[in-house]
Amino acid sequence: MNRRLFDLDLLRTFVMVADCGSFTTASVRLNSTQSTVSQKVRRLEELAGHRLLHRGHRDIQPTDAGTTLLGYARRLLSINDEAFEVLSGAASLTIRLGVPDDFAAGRTTHVIAAFNRRHPQVKLEVTSGLSQDLCDGYDQRELDLVLLKQRRNSREAVASWPETLWWIDSACNPVFDQDPVPLVTFPPRGLYRDDIIGAIERLGRRWRISFTSSSLGGIQSAVADGMGISLLPARAVTEEHRMLTNDSGLASVDTMEIAVIHRPTADPMVRELGQDLARMLEQERR
Incomplete structure (x- = not known):
C-alpha cells in the first residue's frame, strides 16, 4: 500500500x-x-x-x-533538524522545557544555566507561559519536560509540592469592599480563575472581572494599582499588595500543586534536568 x-x-x-x-x-x-x-x-x-x-x-x-x-509538523521538523545535527556532530540531544511565567527567571534560570554548563552538547529550548498551554504542549509532544502548576493529583508527576496561594488586594488602593467586587484574573482556562469566582459567589457577593492578563506581571501590577483583588502564589506577592485575611470571609485555597513532569521513557538528560528542578523546588519549601 x-x-x-x-x-x-x-x-x-x-x-x-x-x-x-x-x-x-x-x-x-x-x-x-x-x-x-x-x-x-x-x-x-x-x-x-x-x-x-x-x-x-x-x-x-x-x-x-x-x-x-501543527503539532505533528513541529515534531517532524524537529526530528529532521535533530538528525542533521547528529550527523554533523552538533548537539546530540534537544531538551524542550516548559515553565510557568513566574518561574521563568531567578533560580530557575540559574539551574538551567548550570545544567547547560555541565552538558554543553545538549541543546535547550525553554518556553514560558500559562500552565494550561504548557500541558497542551506536553500532551502534543512539543515539550519533553514541564514544570507547571496543576490541581493536586490531576496527572502523574515525577515530583510535586503543595502550592501556597494568598488572596491579595492593593496596599494603597484596596477595593475588596466595592460592590460588585472587581476581580483581576488570568484568561479563561487560566489557573485560579474559577477558584476566585467561586469563592466570591460563596460569600454571596456580586463580582465583575475588571482586568484579565496572561502575564503574571500584568496581574501583579493591576492588583497593586487597585484594579481588583486576585489569588496568587505566595512568591508572587509584593510589598504593593495587601493580604486578605480570614476576616474577609475568603477561604484558603489548597487545591493546587507545583509538579515536575516528564515521560517514563525520557532520555537520562531529561531526567537529570528534572531532578535539578525538583531539588530547586524542595529547597524553596524549606
Whole structure:
C-alpha cells in the first residue's frame, strides 16, 4: 500500500505562517514570495485533505485540522533538524522545557544555566507561559519536560509540592469592599480563575472581572494599582499588595500543586534536568 508522504518544505512553510499569523511576514522570514508561500500552503491542504488555515481580514489562525497537523509538523521538523545535527556532530540531544511565567527567571534560570554548563552538547529550548498551554504542549509532544502548576493529583508527576496561594488586594488602593467586587484574573482556562469566582459567589457577593492578563506581571501590577483583588502564589506577592485575611470571609485555597513532569521513557538528560528542578523546588519549601 502506497502511503502519501508529507513534504517537510510544505510543513515548514505552514508552521511559519501559523506562527506569524500572516502570509506576508512568513514570506519575508522564509526569504520567499507571498504567492509561493500561499501555493505551498494550498498544496499541503490538498495533500492533507483539509483546510488548515482560517484566512481572516487581520490575521491567520489554524483550523481544528490545522491545529492537529501543527503539532505533528513541529515534531517532524524537529526530528529532521535533530538528525542533521547528529550527523554533523552538533548537539546530540534537544531538551524542550516548559515553565510557568513566574518561574521563568531567578533560580530557575540559574539551574538551567548550570545544567547547560555541565552538558554543553545538549541543546535547550525553554518556553514560558500559562500552565494550561504548557500541558497542551506536553500532551502534543512539543515539550519533553514541564514544570507547571496543576490541581493536586490531576496527572502523574515525577515530583510535586503543595502550592501556597494568598488572596491579595492593593496596599494603597484596596477595593475588596466595592460592590460588585472587581476581580483581576488570568484568561479563561487560566489557573485560579474559577477558584476566585467561586469563592466570591460563596460569600454571596456580586463580582465583575475588571482586568484579565496572561502575564503574571500584568496581574501583579493591576492588583497593586487597585484594579481588583486576585489569588496568587505566595512568591508572587509584593510589598504593593495587601493580604486578605480570614476576616474577609475568603477561604484558603489548597487545591493546587507545583509538579515536575516528564515521560517514563525520557532520555537520562531529561531526567537529570528534572531532578535539578525538583531539588530547586524542595529547597524553596524549606
